[in-house]
Amino acid sequence: MSGEQPPQDTLADFIGSLARRLTRRSNDVSLPPEPEAIARQVAPAPDEAGNERLVARFVQAATDAGACVHRAANADWLETLAQLVQGRRPRALLLPPIGDGFFDAERVAQLARRLAAPGLTLHEPGAVGDDELFAADLAITGVAAAIAETGTIVCASGPHLRRMASLAPPVHIAVVGTDQLLPDVCDCFGALGDWPQRPAAVSLITGPSKTADIEGILVTGVHGPGELHLLLVR
Amino acid sequence: MTPQGTFPQRVAACLADGRVVQAVHEATLRKVEARAAAFAQLRDGDRLRELAAQIRQHTLANLPHYLERFVAAARANGAQVHFAPDAAGARAIISGIARERGCRLAVKSKSMTSEEVALNDALQAVGVRVVETDLGEFIVQIDHDRPSHIVTPIIHKNRRQVAEALARETGCDYTEDPRELTLSARRYLREIFRRCDLGISGANFAVAETGTICLCTNEGNGRMTVSRPRVHIALLGIEKLVPRLRDLPVFLKLLARSSTGQPLTVYTTLINGPRRGDDADGPAELHIVLLDNGRSEILTGPFAEVLRCIRCGACLNACPVFRNISGHAYGSVYPGPIGSLLTPLLAGLQQHAELPRASSLCGACQLVCPVKIDIPQLLIRLRARTTGDQPLSKRVGMRLWRGLVGSAALFEWAQRMLRRLLRPERDGWIRDGWGPAGKWLEVRDLPPIPRRSFRRLWREELSNER
Numbered sequence: 001m002s003g004e005q006p007p008q009d010t011l012a013d014f015i016g017s018l019a020r021r022l023t024r025r026s027n028d029v030s031l032p033p034e035p036e037a038i039a040r041q042v043a044p045a046p047d048e049a050g051n052e053r054l055v056a057r058f059v060q061a062a063t064d065a066g067a068c069v070h071r072a073a074n075a076d077w078l079e080t081l082a083q084l085v086q087g088r089r090p091r092a093l094l095l096p097p098i099g100d101g102f103f104d105a106e107r108v109a110q111l112a113r114r115l116a117a118p119g120l121t122l123h124e125p126g127a128v129g130d131d132e133l134f135a136a137d138l139a140i141t142g143v144a145a146a147i148a149e150t151g152t153i154v155c156a157s158g159p160h161l162r163r164m165a166s167l168a169p170p171v172h173i174a175v176v177g178t179d180q181l182l183p184d185v186c187d188c189f190g191a192l193g194d195w196p197q198r199p200a201a202v203s204l205i206t207g208p209s210k211t212a213d214i215e216g217i218l219v220t221g222v223h224g225p226g227e228l229h230l231l232l233v234r
Numbered sequence: 235m236t237p238q239g240t241f242p243q244r245v246a247a248c249l250a251d252g253r254v255v256q257a258v259h260e261a262t263l264r265k266v267e268a269r270a271a272a273f274a275q276l277r278d279g280d281r282l283r284e285l286a287a288q289i290r291q292h293t294l295a296n297l298p299h300y301l302e303r304f305v306a307a308a309r310a311n312g313a314q315v316h317f318a319p320d321a322a323g324a325r326a327i328i329s330g331i332a333r334e335r336g337c338r339l340a341v342k343s344k345s346m347t348s349e350e351v352a353l354n355d356a357l358q359a360v361g362v363r364v365v366e367t368d369l370g371e372f373i374v375q376i377d378h379d380r381p382s383h384i385v386t387p388i389i390h391k392n393r394r395q396v397a398e399a400l401a402r403e404t405g406c407d408y409t410e411d412p413r414e415l416t417l418s419a420r421r422y423l424r425e426i427f428r429r430c431d432l433g434i435s436g437a438n439f440a441v442a443e444t445g446t447i448c449l450c451t452n453e454g455n456g457r458m459t460v461s462r463p464r465v466h467i468a469l470l471g472i473e474k475l476v477p478r479l480r481d482l483p484v485f486l487k488l489l490a491r492s493s494t495g496q497p498l499t500v501y502t503t504l505i506n507g508p509r510r511g512d513d514a515d516g517p518a519e520l521h522i523v524l525l526d527n528g529r530s531e532i533l534t535g536p537f538a539e540v541l542r543c544i545r546c547g548a549c550l551n552a553c554p555v556f557r558n559i560s561g562h563a564y565g566s567v568y569p570g571p572i573g574s575l576l577t578p579l580l581a582g583l584q585q586h587a588e589l590p591r592a593s594s595l596c597g598a599c600q601l602v603c604p605v606k607i608d609i610p611q612l613l614i615r616l617r618a619r620t621t622g623d624q625p626l627s628k629r630v631g632m633r634l635w636r637g638l639v640g641s642a643a644l645f646e647w648a649q650r651m652l653r654r655l656l657r658p659e660r661d662g663w664i665r666d667g668w669g670p671a672g673k674w675l676e677v678r679d680l681p682p683i684p685r686r687s688f689r690r691l692w693r694e695e696l697s698n699e700r
Binding site for chain 1: 257260261264276277278281282285288289291292295296297298299301302305315316317319367368369370373386387388389391392393396412413415416417419420423424427428444452453454455457458460461462477479480481482483484486487494496497498499500501502503504505506507508509510512513514515516524526530533534538
């Protein structure tokens with residue numbers, strides 16, 4: 001191992017020598033300036049009617065991907081969510097952190113009060129240890145954004161935002177405001193911002209975890225959640 | 235187990251296993267249909283492929299520039315970036331990091347590049363236990379097998395084999411139900427995820443502009459691998475770059491559709507660096523290892539186009555040869571049409587001269603390639619590089635062939651003579667012949683020859699019906 005150059009030098013040397021070897025290539029093409037013009041599948045929605053179209057597309061795409069989509073008006077999101085949760089009969093669940101998309105401080109507090117019940121442990125995601133994390137039956141989160149084209153939710157890492165919340169428990173319930181809907185995958189990267197504002201990890205989640213490795217038979221809930229519920233709130 | 239021997243011997247062994255042939259048929263045909271359905275839904279799928287081809291071609295032609303940008307951006311994000319000139323270099327760097335950080339238990343997300351450099355053994359050698367966590371790769375690992383497809387590694391195994399392997403390794407109750415088997419694997423691997431201290435992944439794409447790496451997975455093990463352990467190492471070939479974040483959607487939309495017919499993989503994860511100071515979780519260290527291992531050689535030669543590949547596996551699924559002989563016959567990490575190019579180019583043309591010839595040049599691969607690699611053309615060019623090494627009989631035979639197809643009368647005469655050189659078996663199929671015909675038929679079977687050639691048929695009947 002002695003006599004090895006530090007990583008910076010070997011990399012720079014390699015790039016330099018590659019540049020010299022490539023100078024006489026004539027198969028260069030120009031970089032298309034606007035790939036979205038061709039890649040975009042779903043147009044932006046300028047108005048109410050357009051937004052309805054996005055919602056319909058999101059519901060269809062998410063359902064096709066294996067997620068369960070539920071709808072609620074702003075007035076009754078809490079009741080709908082509570083019933084959804086109680087229907088799964090969890091013994092322990094992860095609450096959403098404050099500031100996670102739909103969930104501001106007031107909504108988190110409302111949710112905690114509404115869900116409180118004997119025999120049910122509600123965990124604050126920031127304070128939960130590994131044992132509780134892996135033993136939780138269900139996690140409720142907000143989302144950073146959602147994509148109509150593919151029925152995808154976007155979850156980012158950050159302070160209090162546990163990556164594992166949308167990954168470890170077997171059931172994941174994500175609450176999405178219809179105003180968080182982006183039309184197309186092309187739109188979601190602009191929303192991420194520049195480093196250091198850009199999160200360390202951003203996951204686009206489309207449906208429950210799945211595999212068809214064994215004889216091509218589809219099985220959900222391999223390592224990630226087997227059930228993904230999306231509650232769409234107007 | 236994996237067949238050994240020469241290419242014709244491996245092919246014969248794979249063909250002999252009727253169950254595997256059927257399984258691979260069903261699986262690949264299903265994927266072909268799924269891909270077609272997914273592309274039919276795309277607005278302008280062909281233009282999207284053209285766009286992807288253009289972006290990749292541009293990136294490859296300007297790779298030094300984009301590599302420089304990527305390295306600078308990734309380091310500014312807090313990632314450590316290393317360069318591995320070859321497989322040994324990659325093994326040394328990664329096992330070095332593992333040893334220095336005191337890692338004992340590594341989880342791996344599926345990475346064909348890590349198979350290419352034979353990483354696992356090197357890590358075991360420094361006392362790191364390595365556990366594959368992709369379900370198919372986990373089964374391959376515990377069964378001491380090799381993957382037979384770059385996307386669906388155990389396409390060649392049936393549930394009974396999976397059940398035996400799992401029961402043996404994990405001590406779980408024996409079951410052949412795929413759902414129960416998956417749950418057993420999930421339970422076992424969760425314990426590993428809880429205790430691991432090193433995560434090793436590949437990357438599907440790397441964005442030069444932002445220093446981002448992108449992983450496209452379906453099971454969730456990829457996300458766990460890059461989130462749970464305190465150290466994350468990503469190994470990727472230098473060709474995986476795309477210029478800007480806005481280019482990524484082009485490839486994301488093509489990758490899963492080409493691979494399995496989904497609009498996106500279940501989890502598309504963008505990693506922009508190790509955890510930030512106030513993040514709730516994530517690795518404290520991110521190491522990105524950029525691998526050459528022959529790619530720069532390809533890049534500066536006439537086969538550079540092959541580096542556009544995004545490893546979707548569509549060409550494998552479309553290829554009638556792959557469908558019959560399946561991955562193990564190729565004897566390499568990269569099978570199928572793209573493998574017939576990559577393996578000789580990366581690992582040596584002399585050792586793998588038969589692979590570019592394992593093709594009828596039907597072009598099915600080219601029709602489905604999301605980055606429009608002209609695989610048949612490249613196969614021909616690669617073959618041309620080894621014609622000098624072909625046996626004399628074959629070279630003479632090819633010259634005769636050239637003469638024959640240049641003349642209609644000669645061709646027809648040759649057709650009549652050829653019937654005498656071929657020996658049909660009782661069912662009419664021709665599997666053997668005299669002289670050069672016999673050699674050619676060693677890896678080919680011809681269906682029964684009709685009594686009349688098409689020319690005769692045309693002359694005697696069809697031309698009158700016009």
